[in-house]
Each structure stands twice: as C-alpha cells, then as structure tokens.
Amino acid sequence: MRREPHADRIDGSTRLFGIVGNPVTQVKTPQLMNALFDAGGVNAVCLPFDVPVNVFEPTVAGLQALGNLDGLVVTVPHKVRAISMVDAISDTAHRVGAINVMRQQPDGTWFGDMFDGTGLVQGLTRLGFDVHGRHVKQLGAGGAGAAVAHALATAGAASVALSDPRRESAEQLSARLNRFYPGCAAKVDVDPANVAGVDLLVNCSPVGMKPGDGMPASFGVFPAALQVVDIIMTPAETPLLAHARRCGCRATNGRPMIEGQLAAFAKFFGIDMPASFACFSGTHA
Amino acid sequence: MRREPHADRIDGSTRLFGIVGNPVTQVKTPQLMNALFDAGGVNAVCLPFDVPVNVFEPTVAGLQALGNLDGLVVTVPHKVRAISMVDAISDTAHRVGAINVMRQQPDGTWFGDMFDGTGLVQGLTRLGFDVHGRHVKQLGAGGAGAAVAHALATAGAASVALSDPRRESAEQLSARLNRFYPGCAAKVDVDPANVAGVDLLVNCSPVGMKPGDGMPASFGVFPAALQVVDIIMTPAETPLLAHARRCGCRATNGRPMIEGQLAAFAKFFGIDMPASFACFSGTHA
Incomplete structure (x- = not known):
C-alpha cells in the first residue's frame, strides 16, 4: 500500500x-x-x-x-x-x-x-526475557537508573542490587525501592563486578559512552545464561556489550528501551497504534 | 530521481x-x-x-x-x-x-x-504583469494593504489610488507613500468602484472572505485589459475574481503572492533555491 x-x-x-x-x-x-x-x-x-x-x-x-x-x-x-x-x-x-x-x-x-523504565521492561519482554522473579544487578543509581530500578521492581523482580560510585545515590534509591515494593529485595552492592546469582545485569551508568571508556566494572567471564542490557545508545556496542557477546550472553543496547516506550507514548498521547506496530506493544513474550 | x-x-x-x-x-x-x-x-x-x-x-x-x-x-x-x-x-x-x-x-x-508586498509584485511578474509605470487602484489600506502598496511603489508604479472605508487609514498610507516614493503619485480615492485609467486593481480588504460577501465595491463592467488581484486565499475565487473573469480580465487570487515570497524566504533564511524552483524566483517575466 x-x-x-x-x-x-x-x-x-x-x-x-x-x-x-x-x-x-x-x-x-x-x-x-x-x-x-x-x-x-x-x-x-x-x-x-x-x-x-x-x-x-x-x-x-x-x-x-x-x-x-x-x-x-x-x-x-x-x-x-x-x-x-x-x-x-x-x-x-x-x-x-x-x-x-x-x-x-x-x-x-x-x-x-x-516511561523510561517501563520501556526497558517492555523491550526485554519483547526480546523474550521476563523480569518477574529474577535477580537483577544494576550499575548506576542516577536519574536513568532510578526509572529503570522502579520499573524492574514494579515488574516483579525478586531482587535489585545497586552499585554506584556515589554510594549515597545507591543507598537512597535502595531505600525508596524497599519502601515502595515490599516484594522486591533492594540492596546496595559494594562489589560492582560480582554477578554471582544474577539473572539480569543492567548498566545505567554513563561508562562506555566516551571513546576510551572500558567496562563499568572489572568483570570476569559471564555465565552464558546472564542477560545483559546497556542502556547506552551511542556507541551501539559498548565494551560491556562486546564482552557479554564474547561470553555467549544475550546482550542488548538501549534501543529496545526506546522502542519499548513507543507503545506507552502512543497510549499516553492518545495515538492509535497501527497493527503494523504490534511488535512494539510489549504484550507478547 | x-x-x-x-x-x-x-x-x-x-x-x-x-x-x-x-x-x-x-x-x-x-x-x-x-x-x-x-x-x-x-x-x-x-x-x-x-x-x-x-x-x-x-x-x-x-x-x-x-x-x-x-x-x-x-x-x-x-x-x-x-x-x-x-x-x-x-x-x-x-x-x-x-x-x-x-x-x-x-x-x-x-x-x-x-515580504508580503514583494511577494505580490514577484507573483505578478511571474504572471507576465510588470508593475513599472502602471496605474494602480487598491482597496484596503490596513496591514496587508500597507505592505502591498509600499511594494507596488517600490516596483515603480506610476500611481496608487487608495480606497478604504476607514478613510484615515487610506490618508495615512497615502501620505507615507508620497513621502518615501516621490516617483509614485499616491492619493485617496473616495469612489472605490471607479477604475477609469487603472491598469491594476488589487483587493487588500477582507470583503469576499465570508460566505455571503459580495464584491468590495459596486463595480461595473471591467475593461478586459484590467489586471485584477484579490489577495484573499479562501475562497479561491471571490465574487470580485468571478466578476473579473466574466469581464475577460486576467485575475488571480493570493496564491502567486505566497508563491512569490518563496524565493524571498529562501534568500532571507539562507536556503539554496533548487533549480526546479526557478519558476518561483521572480526573475523572468
């Protein structure tokens, strides 16, 4: 047509x-x-x-x-x-x-x-990863990190471990999560590189945006079952994502987060979502 | 392409x-x-x-x-x-x-x-009508009328006769034209329907926009050599334009005025005018 x-x-x-x-x-x-x-x-x-x-x-x-x-x-x-x-x-x-x-x-x-966090959760759902009951490790507890952590807790994450060089940011966000979501165990994690028992690793820190940046922590080899998300959009593949792919993990940048918001934007602004955009609706796993 | x-x-x-x-x-x-x-x-x-x-x-x-x-x-x-x-x-x-x-x-x-008036003059040029040395009758001495009258005088009109129900508007505009353009004889014309000796009739009044409006003056039959412009865009053919066409006159609405401004807009905003838009450049008769 x-x-x-x-x-x-x-x-x-x-x-x-x-x-x-x-x-x-x-x-x-x-x-x-x-x-x-x-x-x-x-x-x-x-x-x-x-x-x-x-x-x-x-x-x-x-x-x-x-x-x-x-x-x-x-x-x-x-x-x-x-x-x-x-x-x-x-x-x-x-x-x-x-x-x-x-x-x-x-x-x-x-x-x-x-909708920042909602977009990430919907993007993950679209990629086949259900946050419910999962253990999450999140690097970065700033503005973007707060939106993501709240959405992960809302979506039923079993736990969220927060690492941030500004420790008070991680503590404040952890306290707010525990207050609002009794079913989600939020805590501060002072060892950013530790991913033992983690199902989902999310980078909400800016480390990886600038040329010459390495990974946001000195990670060892990831277990292949680990799902990795780096919400950075540019570069499309950060050192963290490259490492995750080398370890055989499913890894994605921030694009699914933005695409995952499209359905939320459409609903919020009262725009009919055409059938051809059903892939962004986030209703199927 | x-x-x-x-x-x-x-x-x-x-x-x-x-x-x-x-x-x-x-x-x-x-x-x-x-x-x-x-x-x-x-x-x-x-x-x-x-x-x-x-x-x-x-x-x-x-x-x-x-x-x-x-x-x-x-x-x-x-x-x-x-x-x-x-x-x-x-x-x-x-x-x-x-x-x-x-x-x-x-x-x-x-x-x-x-550029309102410049657009009209360029639009007329594009339609094959050169304002230089011509005698103009203009209905309406408000905001749009002022821009048009100044541009006609700038383009070398020999005279501009102004009719407006608000006589002081016509008088003020006439005085300003005579001050700025010694080569153009501007005057107030208390008989809006009189087009004797006129080469170009321009309607800058709003009469003709509203349903039920007639012509802006009780015109008789126009000589076929009269060029008529009604700067109204909607409706595309006002009662004045319909009358002019019935009299065999060349008659146009405000579209050439807007199109005539496009080259001026492009130059003003520093946009290169593609060759395919040369028809809007106003440089050829």
Missing part, C-alpha cells in the same frame, strides 16, 4: 509533538513517532526541540502555550526539572522523581509521566 | 522553521517551504505554530530560545506586534510598520523583514 510521504502531509492542521533535550542531535524519538504517525495516517509530527538549560522553564512554557502542540517527550538533562512544568504527575513519576513525557489535558492543565 | 519522503529525514539534527499565526489551519507556507527543503535535500522542516494572541510575546520568545529554530514566518494577526520581538528590522519593514519574517543572526540577535 502506497503511503503519502509524511512532510507532504504537514499543513496548517498538523498537530505537533516534540522531544525536549540539550543536545538533541542524538535523539531517535522523532523517527519512531513519525513512523507511527505515517503508518496510522495521523496528521501529526514529532520534532526535536533543543532547549538550552539556562532558559528551560520559559522555553518549555512557550511550547506549552502553542495552540497546536499536544505533548512533549523529555530527555537528558531536563527530566527532573520538567516536573516543575506540569500540574500533576503519575505515581510512577512521583516515585522516580522525574518525568519523560507530558501532555495537555482536556481542561488545559499538563500531566507528566515516566 | 527518487527522493526520500521528508519525514523520514526528520531526526535530531533537523533545523526548525515555523509560521506563527492564530489560527494557522489555513496556512500554506509549510507545504511550500517543505517542498523546497525536499527538493534541495535540506535537513529542515517548516511547522505551523498556533500562537494565541494573549500569550504572543512569551510564546514567541520560547520559540526563539530553541537552539535548533532558525527562523519564523509571521502571519495574521501578529505582523505588527512581531516587530517587538526582533532587535532590528529592514527599511521595508520600517516603512510598512510590520514584519512577516524573522531570523536569528550569527550574533544571536533577531532580524525582521516584510
């Missing part, structure tokens, strides 16, 4: 969505959401909005005031600060302390939610 | 342009500029930005603060107010008292210009 090229559809009635970040050159959300709009024949477009840190609030307020902008995705470094730009947030966003989406409600107010 | 659909090119590096209006559902600028970007392989996109009147300044300030927005087109009702949002304006914009484009300069400041 021939479809009209998207830009030929941009007209005065086109509804706007955007991803707010700084920088934005690395973002993939416009490509994914625009493919969704194209497939569904929705007259909407998702743009990158490069919002400098020093003018974050007035710039986002300006975008929110547009009569034809329906929602924003929020990325680094604005996820915590974005909470101040909405009138209400979800329980998940409240627990994580950050949002990565906001939409305008019918009454004109703005509502925020956080 | 096969080209990629535009939206497939929207990524984190895409530069943003927009047209600011209220409403914006009727605008054609995104379609024209996006075709230009497509043809030239430019990674940029033009969006409609619906900016409510009561939040005009902070909303435009927010758009201007985006790190990846390079310029804005301005349409009704914001053209006069937009002057307050730029640091400097062109001589044309100063004479007209309004802008319809703004761009960010390399030093970070914003510069505004006004």
Whole structure:
C-alpha cells in the first residue's frame, strides 16, 4: 500500500509533538513517532526541540502555550526539572522523581509521566526475557537508573542490587525501592563486578559512552545464561556489550528501551497504534 | 530521481522553521517551504505554530530560545506586534510598520523583514504583469494593504489610488507613500468602484472572505485589459475574481503572492533555491 510521504502531509492542521533535550542531535524519538504517525495516517509530527538549560522553564512554557502542540517527550538533562512544568504527575513519576513525557489535558492543565523504565521492561519482554522473579544487578543509581530500578521492581523482580560510585545515590534509591515494593529485595552492592546469582545485569551508568571508556566494572567471564542490557545508545556496542557477546550472553543496547516506550507514548498521547506496530506493544513474550 | 519522503529525514539534527499565526489551519507556507527543503535535500522542516494572541510575546520568545529554530514566518494577526520581538528590522519593514519574517543572526540577535508586498509584485511578474509605470487602484489600506502598496511603489508604479472605508487609514498610507516614493503619485480615492485609467486593481480588504460577501465595491463592467488581484486565499475565487473573469480580465487570487515570497524566504533564511524552483524566483517575466 502506497503511503503519502509524511512532510507532504504537514499543513496548517498538523498537530505537533516534540522531544525536549540539550543536545538533541542524538535523539531517535522523532523517527519512531513519525513512523507511527505515517503508518496510522495521523496528521501529526514529532520534532526535536533543543532547549538550552539556562532558559528551560520559559522555553518549555512557550511550547506549552502553542495552540497546536499536544505533548512533549523529555530527555537528558531536563527530566527532573520538567516536573516543575506540569500540574500533576503519575505515581510512577512521583516515585522516580522525574518525568519523560507530558501532555495537555482536556481542561488545559499538563500531566507528566515516566516511561523510561517501563520501556526497558517492555523491550526485554519483547526480546523474550521476563523480569518477574529474577535477580537483577544494576550499575548506576542516577536519574536513568532510578526509572529503570522502579520499573524492574514494579515488574516483579525478586531482587535489585545497586552499585554506584556515589554510594549515597545507591543507598537512597535502595531505600525508596524497599519502601515502595515490599516484594522486591533492594540492596546496595559494594562489589560492582560480582554477578554471582544474577539473572539480569543492567548498566545505567554513563561508562562506555566516551571513546576510551572500558567496562563499568572489572568483570570476569559471564555465565552464558546472564542477560545483559546497556542502556547506552551511542556507541551501539559498548565494551560491556562486546564482552557479554564474547561470553555467549544475550546482550542488548538501549534501543529496545526506546522502542519499548513507543507503545506507552502512543497510549499516553492518545495515538492509535497501527497493527503494523504490534511488535512494539510489549504484550507478547 | 527518487527522493526520500521528508519525514523520514526528520531526526535530531533537523533545523526548525515555523509560521506563527492564530489560527494557522489555513496556512500554506509549510507545504511550500517543505517542498523546497525536499527538493534541495535540506535537513529542515517548516511547522505551523498556533500562537494565541494573549500569550504572543512569551510564546514567541520560547520559540526563539530553541537552539535548533532558525527562523519564523509571521502571519495574521501578529505582523505588527512581531516587530517587538526582533532587535532590528529592514527599511521595508520600517516603512510598512510590520514584519512577516524573522531570523536569528550569527550574533544571536533577531532580524525582521516584510515580504508580503514583494511577494505580490514577484507573483505578478511571474504572471507576465510588470508593475513599472502602471496605474494602480487598491482597496484596503490596513496591514496587508500597507505592505502591498509600499511594494507596488517600490516596483515603480506610476500611481496608487487608495480606497478604504476607514478613510484615515487610506490618508495615512497615502501620505507615507508620497513621502518615501516621490516617483509614485499616491492619493485617496473616495469612489472605490471607479477604475477609469487603472491598469491594476488589487483587493487588500477582507470583503469576499465570508460566505455571503459580495464584491468590495459596486463595480461595473471591467475593461478586459484590467489586471485584477484579490489577495484573499479562501475562497479561491471571490465574487470580485468571478466578476473579473466574466469581464475577460486576467485575475488571480493570493496564491502567486505566497508563491512569490518563496524565493524571498529562501534568500532571507539562507536556503539554496533548487533549480526546479526557478519558476518561483521572480526573475523572468
């Protein structure tokens, strides 16, 4: 079936969505959401909005005031600060302390939610890995790490062991997890390289992004049954992922996490998910 | 030659342009500029930005603060107010008292210009009508009328006769034209239906937009040599245009004015005009 090229559809009635970040050159959300709009024949477009840190609030307020902008995705470094730009947030966003989406409600107010962790869990489900009952080791307890750890606990992880060079970050996140999810045993793990008894290893630290970075810990040989996720998108294969693959492990970068959010974005923004995007729905194992 | 659909090119590096209006559902600028970007392989996109009147300044300030927005087109009702949002304006914009484009300069400041009238003159040139030495009758001396009258005078019109129910508007515009363009005889014409000695009749009044509107004056039969322009875009054929065609006149709506601006927009925003768009360059008669 021939479809009209998207830009030929941009007209005065086109509804706007955007991803707010700084920088934005690395973002993939416009490509994914625009493919969704194209497939569904929705007259909407998702743009990158490069919002400098020093003018974050007035710039986002300006975008929110547009009569034809329906929602924003929020990325680094604005996820915590974005909470101040909405009138209400979800329980998940409240627990994580950050949002990565906001939409305008019918009454004109703005509502925020956080799908980063949900996206990772859905992406793992799509790859055939069920988090329920599993023992997780997570490196990095910062902003992204908080969203991921909360989602893993929500999805029924049996335990989450947190390692972070900033030990107080790991302690605070561990305490919050134990408060909110009695079924999930969260703890601080001072030995980041230890993966004994671990089913899922997730890197939420930035180590591996910069050229010359090694692995985020001095890992030995992984058992082949270990599932490894590095949420870093660029480079596509970090030293950790290369090591995991050499050990015969299933290993993936952050792309399934972003793709896993697409269904959540669609539902949040009220966009019908075309059947051709069922692979992103996260409903099948 | 096969080209990629535009939206497939929207990524984190895409530069943003927009047209600011209220409403914006009727605008054609995104379609024209996006075709230009497509043809030239430019990674940029033009969006409609619906900016409510009561939040005009902070909303435009927010758009201007985006790190990846390079310029804005301005349409009704914001053209006069937009002057307050730029640091400097062109001589044309100063004479007209309004802008319809703004761009960010390399030093970070914003510069505004006004191409509405230039677009009309270029559109007429493209249709084979040279304004130089011609006698013009213009109905409507408001914002759009001012831009058109200044451009006609700049293009060498021998005379411009202005009719407006708000007589003081016609008088003020006439006085400004006579001050700036000694070679063009501007005057107020209290008989809007009189086209004796007129080569070009331009309607810049809103009469003809609303269903049930008749012509903006009680015209008799036009001489077939009269060129008629109605800058109204919707409906595509106003009662005035229908009458002109019945009289055998060359008659056109506002589309050549918008198309005629495309080359000016491209130059203003520093976009290379692909050869396939030479028809819009306004350089040939």
